[in-house]
Amino acid sequence: MTATARRHEVMTSTPEEAEYELRQSINSYWTGGRLLVGMFTFFVASLAFTYFYLRSSNSGGLWRPAHVTAPTGTGAAIFAFSAVAALLAVVGYRRFQSGGVQDWKVAGWTAVMALVIAMGLQIYQLTQLPFYPGSSGYASTFIAWAVTNVFLLICLLYWMETLLAQSMRLRSALPVGETVADSASPRAQKFRGNLESCTFFFQFAAIVAVLFWALIYLI
Amino acid sequence: MSVIDAVPVTDSEPTEDYVNLGVFGRLTHRRGWLSQHLGTAVIGFVLGYLLGHWLGNVVAGGYSYVQNSGQNNVADTGGLLLGVLGWLFGAGALNYPIAKMMGREPAEERFDPSWTRYFRYTADHKVVGLQYIFSVLTFLFTGGLLAMAIRTELLSPTSHAFGPGTYIAIVSEHGTVMMMMATSIVVGPFGNWLVPLMIGARRTAFPRVEAFSFWTFTAGYLVIMSALFYGGFPTGWTGYAPLQTQAGAGMMSYLVGFAVIGMGMMAAGFNLAVTIVTCRAPGLTWGRLPIFVWSVLATAALLTLATPTLVAGGFLGILDRTAQTAFYVNEHGGSSYLWQNLFWFFGHPEVYIMALPGFGIVAEMLPVFTRKPLFAYKVAAAGMLGVALLSFFVWQHHLFQSGINPDMRPLFMLTTELISIPTGFIYLVGLGTLYKAKIRFEIPMLFALALFFNFLIGGVTGVFLSDVPVNVQVHGSFFVLAHFHYTIMGGLVFAFFGGIYYWFPKMTGKMMNKTLGKIHFWMMFIFFNLTFFPMFIIGLLGQPRRVFEYAQNLQTLNDIASVSAFFLGASFVVFVANFVWSIFINPVAAPPNPWDSLGLEWQTPSPVPYYNFERIPVIMADPYHYSEPNAPQLADLGVGSDRTDEKVEVGK
Numbered sequence: 001m002t003a004t005a006r007r008h009e010v011m012t013s014t015p016e017e018a019e020y021e022l023r024q025s026i027n028s029y030w031t032g033g034r035l036l037v038g039m040f041t042f043f044v045a046s047l048a049f050t051y052f053y054l055r056s057s058n059s060g061g062l063w064r065p066a067h068v069t070a071p072t073g074t075g076a077a078i079f080a081f082s083a084v085a086a087l088l089a090v091v092g093y094r095r096f097q098s099g100g101v102q103d104w105k106v107a108g109w110t111a112v113m114a115l116v117i118a119m120g121l122q123i124y125q126l127t128q129l130p131f132y133p134g135s136s137g138y139a140s141t142f143i144a145w146a147v148t149n150v151f152l153l154i155c156l157l158y159w160m161e162t163l164l165a166q167s168m169r170l171r172s173a174l175p176v177g178e179t180v181a182d183s184a185s186p187r188a189q190k191f192r193g194n195l196e197s198c199t200f201f202f203q204f205a206a207i208v209a210v211l212f213w214a215l216i217y218l219i
Numbered sequence: 220m221s222v223i224d225a226v227p228v229t230d231s232e233p234t235e236d237y238v239n240l241g242v243f244g245r246l247t248h249r250r251g252w253l254s255q256h257l258g259t260a261v262i263g264f265v266l267g268y269l270l271g272h273w274l275g276n277v278v279a280g281g282y283s284y285v286q287n288s289g290q291n292n293v294a295d296t297g298g299l300l301l302g303v304l305g306w307l308f309g310a311g312a313l314n315y316p317i318a319k320m321m322g323r324e325p326a327e328e329r330f331d332p333s334w335t336r337y338f339r340y341t342a343d344h345k346v347v348g349l350q351y352i353f354s355v356l357t358f359l360f361t362g363g364l365l366a367m368a369i370r371t372e373l374l375s376p377t378s379h380a381f382g383p384g385t386y387i388a389i390v391s392e393h394g395t396v397m398m399m400m401a402t403s404i405v406v407g408p409f410g411n412w413l414v415p416l417m418i419g420a421r422r423t424a425f426p427r428v429e430a431f432s433f434w435t436f437t438a439g440y441l442v443i444m445s446a447l448f449y450g451g452f453p454t455g456w457t458g459y460a461p462l463q464t465q466a467g468a469g470m471m472s473y474l475v476g477f478a479v480i481g482m483g484m485m486a487a488g489f490n491l492a493v494t495i496v497t498c499r500a501p502g503l504t505w506g507r508l509p510i511f512v513w514s515v516l517a518t519a520a521l522l523t524l525a526t527p528t529l530v531a532g533g534f535l536g537i538l539d540r541t542a543q544t545a546f547y548v549n550e551h552g553g554s555s556y557l558w559q560n561l562f563w564f565f566g567h568p569e570v571y572i573m574a575l576p577g578f579g580i581v582a583e584m585l586p587v588f589t590r591k592p593l594f595a596y597k598v599a600a601a602g603m604l605g606v607a608l609l610s611f612f613v614w615q616h617h618l619f620q621s622g623i624n625p626d627m628r629p630l631f632m633l634t635t636e637l638i639s640i641p642t643g644f645i646y647l648v649g650l651g652t653l654y655k656a657k658i659r660f661e662i663p664m665l666f667a668l669a670l671f672f673n674f675l676i677g678g679v680t681g682v683f684l685s686d687v688p689v690n691v692q693v694h695g696s697f698f699v700l701a702h703f704h705y706t707i708m709g710g711l712v713f714a715f716f717g718g719i720y721y722w723f724p725k726m727t728g729k730m731m732n733k734t735l736g737k738i739h740f741w742m743m744f745i746f747f748n749l750t751f752f753p754m755f756i757i758g759l760l761g762q763p764r765r766v767f768e769y770a771q772n773l774q775t776l777n778d779i780a781s782v783s784a785f786f787l788g789a790s791f792v793v794f795v796a797n798f799v800w801s802i803f804i805n806p807v808a809a810p811p812n813p814w815d816s817l818g819l820e821w822q823t824p825s826p827v828p829y830y831n832f833e834r835i836p837v838i839m840a841d842p843y844h845y846s847e848p849n850a851p852q853l854a855d856l857g858v859g860s861d862r863t864d865e866k867v868e869v870g871k
């Protein structure tokens with residue numbers, strides 16, 4: 001290995017380079033968050049396509065015989081808790097932007113609890129179905145949505161929980177008098193970029209929840 | 220003028236912000252065989268499989284349909300999924316995600332000079348790129364051996380080496396392994412290895428996602444190969460329902476395998492797309508981006524957006540076989556055509572996932588070996604983006620014979636024909652660059668020229684196939700098979716080998732043996748054409764795909780194809796011999812820039828340092844100003860504190 005190459009084993013940066021790479025890192029969170037939404041959009045759009053394809057095909061008149069519906073009360077509760085979680089994430093983020101870190105934490109932990117309840121209800125609902133999974137196109141689509149929703153809720157839960165846990169550790173790492181909302185520390189700046197993307201993803205999840213609630217329970 | 224002024228260098232050691240990962244930190248920071256690596260991943264896979272299978276039996280063993288059929292798909296799926304989870308855990312992929320739940324941040328990964336790094340979960344994009352190269356070669360050679368088995372069976376129309384069930388299982392496994400391999404054959408190895416270097420970045424945007432994509436990809440290989448232990452699957456690589464729902468346990472390996480590899484593909488595409496968008500060096504505007512990077516960007520967009528549909532389709536298939544839903548069961552309110560729609564909505568963009576990076580490699584090499592600027596650079600970039608966009612609107616041509624309203628056929632015939640226009644752009648760029656050029660016929664250039672020859676045949680026959688009247692005649696025949704082998708193998712695989720010969724000196728610091736390289740090329744080129752061209756005729760004469768008996772009058776053509784296929788397989792043996800010879804037996808040190816390329820990747824020291832660039836380069840021009848007397852300066856590499864001491868001159 002050449003001497004030049006050895007020199008590079010530990011990265012060195014000028015302050016300008018460090019700043020440039022920090023910008024890149026924050027932009028990556030922004031771009032990554034949007035791309036993640038694109039990726040999930042194609043996945044849930046596939047499920048929506050499935051819903052409409054089977055509904056319009058109505059093979060053997062078995063799209064939705066006797067208009068069976070998954071338990072509507074539980075379904076509404078799942079939707080409500082998911083929507084509340086998203087609302088809390090958005091409101092909390094707005095408070096965070098104006099310096100209310102504590103408000104965001106309260107909103108965040110409450111959102112986590114709402115998501116856990118929504119997930120629990122979704123799993124409970126799967127055990128209380130009035131139909132067999134393969135009894136109709138609707139029944140099948142419902143099962144796929146329910147499993148997807150559990151996965152989506154786990155993703156939201158994980159993202160918010162890791163941010164909250166990180167913010168607690170950051171508190172002790174930051175200089176006295178600075179908060180994660182206003183610190184110029186690189187880690188705090190990256191945290192803010194990550195949080196912005198997380199909030200964006202929560203909004204996307206809320207839209208998905210509304211759409212599928214309408215598809216599954218209303219139409 | 221540089222945008223980064225010369226200032227004293229400061230070490231960016233991980234400081235107050237970074238803590239270790241607790242118990243996971245101790246695991247990851249151990250060196251050598253005491254850390255997590257390939258061996259622990261294999262152990263994790265086996266243990267995970269056993270646990271998942273046991274759990275599946277506990278959960279579903281008592282169900283009447285399981286007891287009646289003697290086949291527990293829940294147990295098989297649970298085994299495969301937990302096997303993959305165990306693989307990732309064993310490799311160390313889950314250390315950081317778990318530690319993150321406790322708010323911990325990773326310590327900065329340090330350079331590890333040990334060779335064991337190639338067997339570990341690492342965030343170094345160059346190591347991941349090399350890991351990918353060996354993995355895709357393993358995929359390729361496994362699929363190739365299965366192809367040899369197919370051609371052995373087809374030597375005779377009536378004497379059989381295999382039974383019909385075994386034959387279709389081999390065909391299915393071959394197709395699936397090859398298609399899985401082909402989706403990552405360029406983006407995985409070259410995308411990860413080269414893109415950060417080409418855009419002047421010190422790493423990718425999400426290095427752990429990049430490593431995750433690789434380890435998921437390899438887990439997918441294990442899952443799909445596990446089908447052989449379950450007796451294989453009979454559907455071919457397309458996995459059509461209702462056969463999918465009726466097939467034996469091997470079908471689970473197909474569905475889970477495709478879903479797992481799909482996750483890896485999405486992760487790879489996501490990371491590379493974000494890297495290209497956000498991590499470019501100062502001055503590297505879109506108009507200066509290397510054309511290979513454009514191709515990776517277009518491919519990454521397709522990987523990120525089209526693959527979720529495949530994963531969704533596989534997910535529904537898994538639900539059908541485990542939770543007893545009825546998505547693909549017509550008799551219970553489902554539709555077998557639903558699978559075709561979901562599969563091909565991914566499947567056709569996948570064709571371009573495979574084609575675009577090949578075009579990118581070739582377009583990157585042409586200016587180097589012609590010493591001319593890339594002709595119509597913007598047209599090439601637009602062509603790639605155009606192909607990527609249009610590829611979302613053509614999937615229904617795979618359903619011309621099934622599951623489509625006949626009135627819709629002309630629309631999709633038109634969109635399919637339209638896509639040949641941006642593809643034609645790329646040919647135009649190639650021909651324009653070659654025009655009046657003094658071509659250096661080095662081995663990479665031979666592969667590049669072969670791509671144009673092969674893909675032309677594949678592309679023109681593709682236009683035939685897009686026309687409904689022809690499609691109706693040759694659908695499901697060897698004609699189709701020959702067409703897509705000409706595009707995928709004749710295009711992508713040739714580009715891949717060209718890329719290996721081209722970037723091998725940069726990656727390893729060694730030159731590949733020229734004589735063996737030329738033998739490899741000519742054997743591969745001649746026998747590829749002798750293998751697949753007769754298949755057009757065989758197809759037009761009526762031989763269907765996936766059938767192990769055929770008409771007596773087609774034996775001569777089949778034998779030509781089979782014998783040629785064996786020589787084609789032998790050409791890969793020559794490549795492996797060259798690879799081993801050049802790395803281990805008789806290594807010859809490569810000059811820093813053996814092809815006199817202007818690409819930024821060639822301006823770094825060899826071997827490339829851990830962080831790629833000592834100073835972030837400032838880009839001042841695109842890298843294609845060959846033979847121009849007043850060419851602008853390409854980049855300011857800014858080595859040392861004085862940014863003016865190392866500049867790359869272009870136009871020589």
